[in-house]
Amino acid sequence: MKKLLVCSFLLGCCSLNVFAEDYHIGVVSGTVSQSEDSLRGAEAVAAKYGSAANGGKVVHITYPDNFMQEMETTISQITALADDPKMKAIIMTEAIPGTVEAYRRVKDKRPDIILLANTAHEDPEMIADVTDLALYPDSIARGYLIVKAAKEMGAKNFVHISFPRHLSYEMLSRRRNVMKEAAKDLGMGFYEVSAPDPVSDVGVAGAQQYILEQVPNWLKQYGKDTAFFCTNDAHTEPLLKRVAEEGGYFVEADLPSPTMGYPGALGIKFTNDERGNWPKILKKVEDVVVKKGASGRMGTWAYSYNFACALAMADHAVNVIDGKTDILDFDAVMETLKANTPGAGWNGSYLVDSDGIERENYILIYQDTYVFGKGYMGMTQLEVPEKYFDVK
Template sequence: MFKRVIVFLLVTIIIMSTVACGNQTTTAKDGKWKIGIMTNTVSQNEEEYRAAQNVLAKYGEEHIIHMTYPDKFMDEQETTIANAVSMASDPDLKALLFVQAVPGTAAAIDKVREINPDILIIAGVPGEDPKMIAEKADVVFQADEVSMGTTIPEQAKKQGAKVFVHYSFPRHMSYPLLAARRDLMKEKCEEIGLQFVDATAPDPTGDAGTSGAQQFILEDVPRMVEQYGKDTAFFSTNCAMQVPLIKAALDEGAIYPQPCCPSPYHGFPSALGIEIPEDKKGNIDYVVEEIKKRIAEENGTGRFSTWPVPVAMMFIEAGAEYAIQYINGNTEGKVDIPKIQELFKDYAQVDIKTMALEENGVTYDNYQLVLLDFLNF
């Protein structure tokens, strides 16, 4: 009889333990978790690819799945969907990051929700309708492009600028966002006492091509400095113009507050002749130190700046940390803005401002527009 009681108790304990384990919420502390990250290929955007690889190196393949969408993502959206479904099919997947959230992401999220509606989904740099992506993803991150119309002239003023030159062309000025930012820049310049110069450059897609547009910048910046003086700040809306703009501004002793896409990688390494070794790919600190060194050699210290990190890399690496905090139960639900701000600041090491997107009178609290303070070289 005594032995039967002991056996019964042992069996009861085993059953209760099994049930209890089955009912536990899986967290990162249990070791049973995975995060999926979808980025560009290295040929499309190396920064984002490297950021995902940084997360993979930190946490290992047992916790991180990194997949890419196709280079021709506009024509091959079904591949983006299939890759997202592949990751979501892993029963241990607890969060999924899309950076950039290219067209096709919204449809991919729908398919992922069919498999597991509870997965945390983060979409960075969305390429689809804001309202639609805000409704489908749990959290959305995007750089606050419009507010740059205020912050860039203010930064130029701090760097000693008296004149602000804005290079663009009719095609870009037909884009509402770029035109609105230009208008804000003009208003801010008038407010803080900068002379605003609205300069037209050749369109790189026009007859002169990219090389013609770049050559124009190399030749026009010295003319502008001769006319307005060295305390002239330069900005261009076009990515292809950043390298010649940085080079010419440095050669002429002028001011360059920010590339069109704020990042230490955007324009600076090529303009300054910085070769990044293979073992330093994705190493922001290395690139920043090399930029500071080259600019100092040309007596440009204090007159060149950008954001301290590429926002897309921050969205991936800090976004992954946020996902882990969520999995561990350390956030106030899926949308914890103070926690997001804290992790962004830890990553960038500068002040971060975020604000909810407001469109047509509707505020999307989970769609956060992000603005970083400047890194001065």
């Protein structure tokens, strides 16, 4: 069984117990068009600790929308943060491709800077080799728990929607394999379907149109008691729209959030005082879901994963720099997550690499599933059978 662990081991390459008041933290995020929750999380960090331009701690930069084609620009942007003599930590709110090389360059220039990475797109072991702390949604545990939740919600079949680029990512591929195994063990049908990659020639619009057209066909083929999961954010909105209208189940998104797909799918708009207020956002989305007759069929995490992790990583970095905790104190990391998500449960474990070694600086985490019209499902309290952590 994977349990919460405590670790106070320090990375030898960094002098982390540095007491300093006048220092900077670099926060790197996507733009509103690429990753709104990451951007809003970075903005919340800047609001909490102040912008360095105005005497505060935070230097916030955004990477290019077309980051795959502009990787060298991204790498240069991140590396340039190390030129700031006051820089003590750098946080990638979503560690897109290029993070590994950028962090290597930062370590070469400034080994004293603490490097933190969330939701890394690159190989987990490569990220673990260059970061002081990495957080990632626990794809392995969630592979079981999402299917388990789907069954508890009433689903008899499970459809996994993805494309080759995403399935080339180790963690996404392993999660798919765990889902398949879990569905078999739970007596559910498991089906894989392919959808266009939004970064291919069809673009986001073409990929979304495909989902809109296909979900009714899939429901006819597999039945209304089918749960759907997609690996891509752009696919999420049209999938939610059709599930709300046509039937089926949706447990949670790849990176769950009440704002992931739901506003666009259901025509929900938020006022300025609601933005960043996750209990208000959750209530507003829930009211619309219930009104549309989808109560008990659609879920999420009550707090945005990327938003919460941006704040939690910033809080943890500040605590480490101020000498209040160690970078690898597992309990301290979990406490910062809980402090930024009142009412939501969290669980997690260390990454076990291909050699069977626990990487104590790479933590796999997950939040409890919230089903609209029903509430929290208590998934963080369930024991994930050990066998699923061995599925490759």
